[in-house]
Amino acid sequence: MIVTRALGKSFGKRGVLRAIDLHIGRGRITGLVGPNGAGKTTLLKLVLGLARPDTGEVIVDGHRVGPAPAYRAAIGYMPQIARFPAHLTGRELLETLVALRGATVEPDLSLAEDFALGDALDRSLGTLSGGTRQKINAVLAFAFRPNTLLLDEPTAGLDPLASRILKDRMLTERVRGCTVLVTSHVLPELEELADDVVFLADGEAKWHGPVGQLKKHTGQPTLERAVAQLLAGGALLAVA
Amino acid sequence: MPPMMLLLLLQGPPLVVSPTGPYTSIGAAVTAAPPGAIIMVRAGRYREPTVTVDRPLTLQGQPGAILDGEGRRALLIVHADHVTVRGLEFTNTGTAYTEDRAALRVADAKDCHIVGNRFDATFFAIYLAAAEDCVVADNVIAGRPGREAATGNGVHLWSSRNIVVRGNRISGHRDGIYLEFTRHADVRDNVSEGNVRYGMHFMYSDSSAYTGNTFRANGSGVAVMYTRAVDMTGNNFISNRGAAAYGLLLKEIQDARLFANTFRGNTVGLLADGADRALVTSNRFEDNGWALRLLGSTVSAQFTGNTFRRNSFDVAVNGNGTSATFSGNWWDGYHGWDLDHDGVGDVPYHPVRLFSLLVERAEPVLLLQRSLFVKMLDAAERALPVLTPAGVSDSHPLMRAPDRGSR
Amino acid sequence: MTVALRLVRPALREAVRGRWLIGLAAALALAGDLLIRFGGGGDTTLVSLLDVALIVTPLAALVVGTMQVHNAREVTELLLAQPVTRGNLFAGLYLGTALPLAAALTIGLLAPFVWHGLLIGPLGLRLLALGGVTALLTLVGTALAFAIALRVDDRVRALGIALALWLGAAVLWDGVVLLLALLFGERAIEVPLLVALALNPLDLARVLLLLGTDAAALFGYTGAVVQHTMGTAAGHAALITALALWLALPLCFAAKTFNKKDF
Numbered sequence: 001m002i003v004t005r006a007l008g009k010s011f012g013k014r015g016v017l018r019a020i021d022l023h024i025g026r027g028r029i030t031g032l033v034g035p036n037g038a039g040k041t042t043l044l045k046l047v048l049g050l051a052r053p054d055t056g057e058v059i060v061d062g063h064r065v066g067p068a069p070a071y072r073a074a075i076g077y078m079p080q081i082a083r084f085p086a087h088l089t090g091r092e093l094l095e096t097l098v099a100l101r102g103a104t105v106e107p108d109l110s111l112a113e114d115f116a117l118g119d120a121l122d123r124s125l126g127t128l129s130g131g132t133r134q135k136i137n138a139v140l141a142f143a144f145r146p147n148t149l150l151l152d153e154p155t156a157g158l159d160p161l162a163s164r165i166l167k168d169r170m171l172t173e174r175v176r177g178c179t180v181l182v183t184s185h186v187l188p189e190l191e192e193l194a195d196d197v198v199f200l201a202d203g204e205a206k207w208h209g210p211v212g213q214l215k216k217h218t219g220q221p222t223l224e225r226a227v228a229q230l231l232a233g234g235a236l237l238a239v240a
Numbered sequence: 241m242p243p244m245m246l247l248l249l250l251q252g253p254p255l256v257v258s259p260t261g262p263y264t265s266i267g268a269a270v271t272a273a274p275p276g277a278i279i280m281v282r283a284g285r286y287r288e289p290t291v292t293v294d295r296p297l298t299l300q301g302q303p304g305a306i307l308d309g310e311g312r313r314a315l316l317i318v319h320a321d322h323v324t325v326r327g328l329e330f331t332n333t334g335t336a337y338t339e340d341r342a343a344l345r346v347a348d349a350k351d352c353h354i355v356g357n358r359f360d361a362t363f364f365a366i367y368l369a370a371a372e373d374c375v376v377a378d379n380v381i382a383g384r385p386g387r388e389a390a391t392g393n394g395v396h397l398w399s400s401r402n403i404v405v406r407g408n409r410i411s412g413h414r415d416g417i418y419l420e421f422t423r424h425a426d427v428r429d430n431v432s433e434g435n436v437r438y439g440m441h442f443m444y445s446d447s448s449a450y451t452g453n454t455f456r457a458n459g460s461g462v463a464v465m466y467t468r469a470v471d472m473t474g475n476n477f478i479s480n481r482g483a484a485a486y487g488l489l490l491k492e493i494q495d496a497r498l499f500a501n502t503f504r505g506n507t508v509g510l511l512a513d514g515a516d517r518a519l520v521t522s523n524r525f526e527d528n529g530w531a532l533r534l535l536g537s538t539v540s541a542q543f544t545g546n547t548f549r550r551n552s553f554d555v556a557v558n559g560n561g562t563s564a565t566f567s568g569n570w571w572d573g574y575h576g577w578d579l580d581h582d583g584v585g586d587v588p589y590h591p592v593r594l595f596s597l598l599v600e601r602a603e604p605v606l607l608l609q610r611s612l613f614v615k616m617l618d619a620a621e622r623a624l625p626v627l628t629p630a631g632v633s634d635s636h637p638l639m640r641a642p643d644r645g646s647r
Numbered sequence: 648m649t650v651a652l653r654l655v656r657p658a659l660r661e662a663v664r665g666r667w668l669i670g671l672a673a674a675l676a677l678a679g680d681l682l683i684r685f686g687g688g689g690d691t692t693l694v695s696l697l698d699v700a701l702i703v704t705p706l707a708a709l710v711v712g713t714m715q716v717h718n719a720r721e722v723t724e725l726l727l728a729q730p731v732t733r734g735n736l737f738a739g740l741y742l743g744t745a746l747p748l749a750a751a752l753t754i755g756l757l758a759p760f761v762w763h764g765l766l767i768g769p770l771g772l773r774l775l776a777l778g779g780v781t782a783l784l785t786l787v788g789t790a791l792a793f794a795i796a797l798r799v800d801d802r803v804r805a806l807g808i809a810l811a812l813w814l815g816a817a818v819l820w821d822g823v824v825l826l827l828a829l830l831f832g833e834r835a836i837e838v839p840l841l842v843a844l845a846l847n848p849l850d851l852a853r854v855l856l857l858l859g860t861d862a863a864a865l866f867g868y869t870g871a872v873v874q875h876t877m878g879t880a881a882g883h884a885a886l887i888t889a890l891a892l893w894l895a896l897p898l899c900f901a902a903k904t905f906n907k908k909d910f
Contacts, residue, residue, distance in 0.1 A: 011909070048728050051909035069730045077728035083721040087664035088657055099653040100729045124664070140725070550691060598825065602832030604840045605825055610694070611853060612702065613821035 001026045001179055002047055002148065006056035009042055016042050018203040019056065024196070026147075029170060029180040031190040031211075033227055034200035040183045041080060043200070044150045047181070048077055060148055061179075073101065076146030078137050078154050086126025090117070090136040093125065097140060107143040114165045115139070130157045138166055142173070149173060151182040155189060167193055191223035199230050206230060254300070258282035266299070266307065267291045281305040281328060292317045301328035301357070309333040309343070315362075318346040324353040331360040335390050342367035342392070346374065354379065364392035365413065371400040376408065383412030383435075391436060393418040397425060397445075405430060415441040416458065419448065428452055438463050439480070442470065450475060461487040461506065464496065472498045479505045487528070490515035498523055503531065509551070512538045512564075521545050522642065530556050530596075534564055534632075543634075544568050547641050552609060554591035555632055558600060566591070566634040570641040575622065578639045589637040594621050650731055651738035658743025668751045671707060675699070675755030683763050693770060693777070696756060697856050700781045702817065704752050705788040705849060708745075709809040712792020715744045717802040724910050737905040741793055741898070749785035753778045780852050780890075787848045787893045793901040797908060816849045845886075848893040855886050 007020040016039040024030045032040045045051040047058050049065050049072070057064055063071035084093060098105055112121060115135045120128060125136070134157045141149065149170070155163040170180055170193060184190045190197075197214055199207035207214060207230060211223055218233075220226040255269045255277055256262055263269040265288040269279045275295045283304030290313050293299070299316075305327065307315045311334035316325065323346075330343035342364035346352050352374040359365035359381040366376055381394045394410035397403055399421040406428045410416040416432030417440040419425055427450035432439040439455030442448070442464040449471035455461040461480040464470055470493065477487030486508035490496055496518045503509035509528040512518065518541040525531035531551040534541070541564040548554045548571045568584070576585035595614050599606050608614050662668040679696055686692035719740060726736055757778050760766050766774055792809055799805040824843045828836050844850035 045910065050724055050727050052907070067732070069732050071730070072728060073730040075728065077725070079721065079724055079728075081721055084725075085657070085661045085719075085722055087661045092657055092660065096654065096657045097726075097729055100650060100726065100731050598829060602828045602836055604837045605828045607840060607844055607850075607854060608821050608825055610698070610857060611821040611850065612698075612817050613819075613825065615698075616818065 001061055002181065003059040004043075004046075004056065005059075007043075007046060007053055007058060008055035009039070009046060009051060009053050016203060017046075017200075020200075020203075020205050022198060022205060022208060024179060024181055024198075026179050027174055027177045028195040029174050029182060029193050030196045030198060031194035031223075032181060032183040032198050032200065033187065033190065035231060038200040039203060040200055041152055044077070044152055044181065044183070047148075047150060048072065048075065073144070074147040076141035076144065076149045078141040078149075078151045080152040080156070084125040084133065084136075087124050089123060090121040090125060090128075090139070093136070094121075094140060094143060097143070101144065105144060108145055109139065109143065111142045111165075111169055112136075112139045114169065115162055131159060131162065134158055135162055138169075142169060146173075147178055149178055149180045149182070151180070153183055153185065155184065155186065163189075187224035187227055188222070194223075197223065197227075199227065201231070252277060254278040254280045256280045256282065257286070259284040270295075270297070270299075273297050276322075290314045290317060292319055293323050294319050296320055296322035298324040298326070299328060300324075300326050303327070305329060306331060307343075309362075314341050314343065314345060316344045318344070318349055318352055321350040322352075323349065324355070325357060326353070326355045327357065329358040329360065330362055330365070333362045333364075335363050340364055340367060340392060340396070342396070345369070346371045349374075353377075358382075359394075362392075364396055365394050365410075367393075367396045367398075368400050368403060369398045371397075371403065373402045374400070375404045375406070377404065377406040379408045381408060381410040381413070393441075394432070394435065397422045400425070404428070411435060415439075416455070417441070419443065419445040421445065423447055425449075426451075430454075431456070433457050435459065439477075441465075442467060445470075449473070454478065455480070455487070457481075460485045460489065463489040463491065464493055465489070465491040467493045467496075469495045470497070472496065473500060475501045477501065477503045477506060477509065481505070481507045486511040486533075489513070490518060493518070497521075502526070503528055508533050511535070512541060514538060515541055517541065519544075523547070524549070525554075526550055529553065532556070533558070539563050541565070542567075545638075545642050546570070548572060548591070549641070553593060553596040553599075556596050556600060557592060557632055564632070566632065568636045568638055569634050570638040571634065574637045576637065583639050585637040585639055588633040588635050590633045592632050593618065650735040651742055654726075654736075654739030654743045655746055658740075659747045662747045662751075668747055672751040672755035672758075675703065675752065676758045679756060679759035680763075683759055683765070693773060697777060697853075700752075700756055700777060700784075701849060701853055701856070704781050704784045705816065706813050707752060708748060708785045708788025709792045709795075709813050710806065711748055712744060712789040713796040713805045713809045714802070716740075716793055716796035717800075717805065720910075727910060733906050734902065737902050741789065741901070744793075745786050745789035748789060749782040752785050753782050756781055777856060780856055783887075783890055783894065784848065784852050787890065787897070790894055790897040790901060794897045794904065797901055797904040816847050820847045821850065845889045848890060851886055851890045851893065855883070855890070858883070 002024040004020050004022045007017055009017045034040055042051060046053055047060060060071050061074065094107055098107055117135060120132050125133060138154060154166055158166065174180055191211060194211055196210055197207065198205055214226045218226040218229040220229055255273055257266050257269045257279060266281060266286055267288050270291060270293055273279055276297060278298045278300060281299065281301045283302055285306045285308050287308050287310055306329040309315050309332045311332050314333060315330050325344065333341050333343050343359050343362035344354060345367045347369045350372045352371060354366055354376045356378045359379065361384045365381040368374060376395055383391050391414045393415045394413040394417060395405055395408060396418045402424045403422065404426045405417060408430045410430065410432045411434040413435050415438045416435040417427060417430065420443045422445040425445060425448040429452045431454045433456040435458045437459045439458040440462040444466050446468045451473045452475065454476040456478040458480055461477040480487050487503040487506040488510050490512045492514040494516045496515060498520045500522045502524045505527045507529045509525045509531045511533045513535040514537045516539040520541065520543045522545045524547045526549045528551045530553045531548050532555045534557045536558055543564060543566045546569045548569065550572065554571060554573060571589050571591060574585055574589045576587045578585055595617055678699060682692045682695050686695060723740065757774060760774050791812065795808050796805045799808060828840055844854060
């Protein structure tokens with residue numbers, strides 16, 4: 001469960017997020033949508049502590065996000081651009097993460113098996129295709145049995161098969177009680193997955209509620225059309 | 241007939257000094273000795289009043305024969321001609337600030353031989369005043385290095401003539417060897433090191449020579465002052481470092497000749513402050529801070545056939561140049577060509593660098609030595625010779641080093 | 648700290664497999680080998696190599712350090728998402744860059760002396776000093792590079808600043824100091840000059856290394872403060888301390904920046 005209270009963040013003079021209050025529930029998949037530059041990635045980074053909020057706070061499973069790093073043990077994060085050290089292998093990168101977390105953790109590589117990564121885990125990351133790197137990115141995010149998943153454009157660059165495997169895994173994690181927050185530009189895909197939608201624009205959460213309610217509210221048949229309606233219709237604040 | 245027997249016939253039997261007699265003190269034996277006698281001193285530590293030798297004789301120490309001043313007195317005064325002191329060990333004169341207390345003093349005497357003795361913790365070790373035709377050879381003189389005022393000189397010659405100082409090892413004194421008002425001294429093959437002030441100090445001692453000596457790690461190497469016609473040949477001036485330290489100082493001297501000496505690792509190799517008509521030939525200057533420093537008043541000195549290698553600065557001049565002339569030396573900093581293959585570079589070499597002039601103006605900028613900026617300054621100087629200070633130049637720089645070594 | 652050290656191994660692997668690190672070490676070793684072969688392996692060789700060390704080491708550290716911060720940007724984010732403190736991560740990233748580089752430069756400089764059998768001999772102690780100062784200078788340069796690159800996100804601008812810093816420290820600073828010293832040459836410039844040199848880590852390193860070469864004979868000549876600085880163990884300790892400060896201060900600054908930075 002992720003709670004944000006009056007969360008604000010600006011970079012220089014550009015205000016990115018203003019007083020965001022969200023309550024992202026466990027066992028649900030929440031889609032984070034909005035126009036480019038709306039602050040979707042920034043929100044994920046605030047949850048991770050990669051960026052520090054100017055105002056307000058973030059609480060992840062009861063832990064206030066601050067300098068203490070322990071809460072991140074239960075977070076899996078897929079960054080948007082999977083640019084890894086070119087001469088290391090995926091397995092070495094994974095081993096590095098294991099070492100950082102303390103050697104007692106046994107990583108869960110079931111997703112690598114599902115992807116049938118095979119020896120790709122043992123090849124230099126620089127020699128792999130973008131899709132394969134994205135698969136490894138996903139493997140790393142899911143490897144430590146997270147309670148919270150922060151996925152930034154997770155299916156970007158994946159072929160349909162891999163995309164389906166990843167989505168299935170997200171659904172499994174939801175059932176397990178994971179809090180899943182996912183950004184995507186592919187709204188039909190999100191519609192397939194998401195229970196709730198957060199619509200970010202102009203630094204504010206203009207909509208936060210179940211997908212069905214949004215469609216009903218806008219009178220549109222699909223999430224994509226509903227979001228387009230939101231983008232065109234300007235201010236429309238309705239938090240269910 | 242063996243020579244010892246011959247001596248016995250000429251001089252009678254030796255008088256023997258030992259802790260158990262016949263004589264138990266050297267003084268008693270001297271008093272009893274006929275002129276020309278030999279006194280044998282057996283092993284033992286002799287603590288007795290200062291011994292005065294007032295007649296010709298030979299004092300022959302055996303190993304372990306030690307004359308001990310107990311920190312309170314001079315040990316032996318020679319006041320007669322034809323005296324030989326050999327094989328004795330002198331120790332513990334103590335220090336005396338009001339007198340030039342010496343372990344062994346020769347005063348107003350001729351034909352003395354001081355050979356193969358040891359001097360340990362003595363204030364002055366060997367002091368010759370108004371002596372003539374004497375030999376000081378093969379002695380080992382080890383002072384207690386301390387403050388300058390607390391130690392005298394190793395071999396001190398004052399107002400003497402025809403003295404040979406040869407093969408001694410001198411350390412830990414104020415000046416290792418000191419000559420003042422002495423004529424025709426021949427200082428040869430000594431090693432003088434670790435002395436507080438000078439390895440050798442040479443004043444008002446015309447027509448003398450020193451040859452084949454090594455002066456190492458003294459306060460400064462050798463100072464030759466106010467003297468005419470000194471020959472300096474084949475000496476080594478090594479590792480004399482420190483503020484105002486140099487291998488050799490020539491101050492107010494005329495007609496000196498320096499031949500085939502080696503100056504290595506000194507802060508300043510040769511410092512000339514008024515060395516008129518000096519001939520400096522075939523010497524080696526290596527690894528010095530400055531090989532040569534010529535102060536203003538050096539008139540008509542000539543430098544020929546010398547080798548300059550790995551010195552931080554080859555030549556520094558002070559004041560408005562110098563009338564020293566350089567010709568036919570080898571400089572490792574010379575990069576000229578020899579298109580006519582006569583062994584001499586086609587363009588003159590200017591051994592005074594721009595940076596060394598800057599150092600003359602503000603000495604601490606030495607700390608910038610070997611910085612990239614100073615290197616660029618040097619490079620600029622090579623590219624634009626106009627930057628190089630005029631004045632000192634070698635008109636015939638050699639293409640090959642004249643000494644044994646190679647570039 | 649152990650967490651930080653766990654990042655050094657993958658960083659070393661990455662650097663070694665990237666081959667540029669080995670290339671750098673090999674180039675230095677080749678230069679050294681040629682210097683020994685044609686320079687005789689004595690004092691002159693050592694002094695030439697000292698120049699190489701003083702020019703190449705900081706340049707390499709500054710360039711590699713800034714580029715590394717920017718190249719590792721994404722992987723830094725990934726690592727920051729793990730349950731580790733920023734302090735640990737900073738230490739790991741810094742050590743992961745500085746230690747392999749210091750090792751490569753030091754090994755590259757000293758290796759030819761080892762295979763020419765010169766390490767055991769009269770040069771040995773001075774070679775070790777050269778290695779030590781090279782390593783320290785690498786750490787200093789990398790710390791400065793981190794301080795720059797963490798502040799300046801534009802990689803071209805950061806690299807430009809790093810190169811300007813190198814040029815300033817390697818050349819311009821000494822030029823200005825020389826000029827000022829000559830302008831004020833009549834007065835007591837000894838202490839201000841020493842202070843000015845202490846403000847430049849390259850000057851500190853150079854003076855430290857010069858103490859072991861023929862140029863040390865020169866230092867006897869200058870005044871009492873220089874004498875004391877150059878001639879006593881306490882003076883050497885002061886020089887090394889000043890150089891260590893040049894490591895500590897930029898490193899603290901960089902760590903602080905890293906700690907506050909938004910990724």
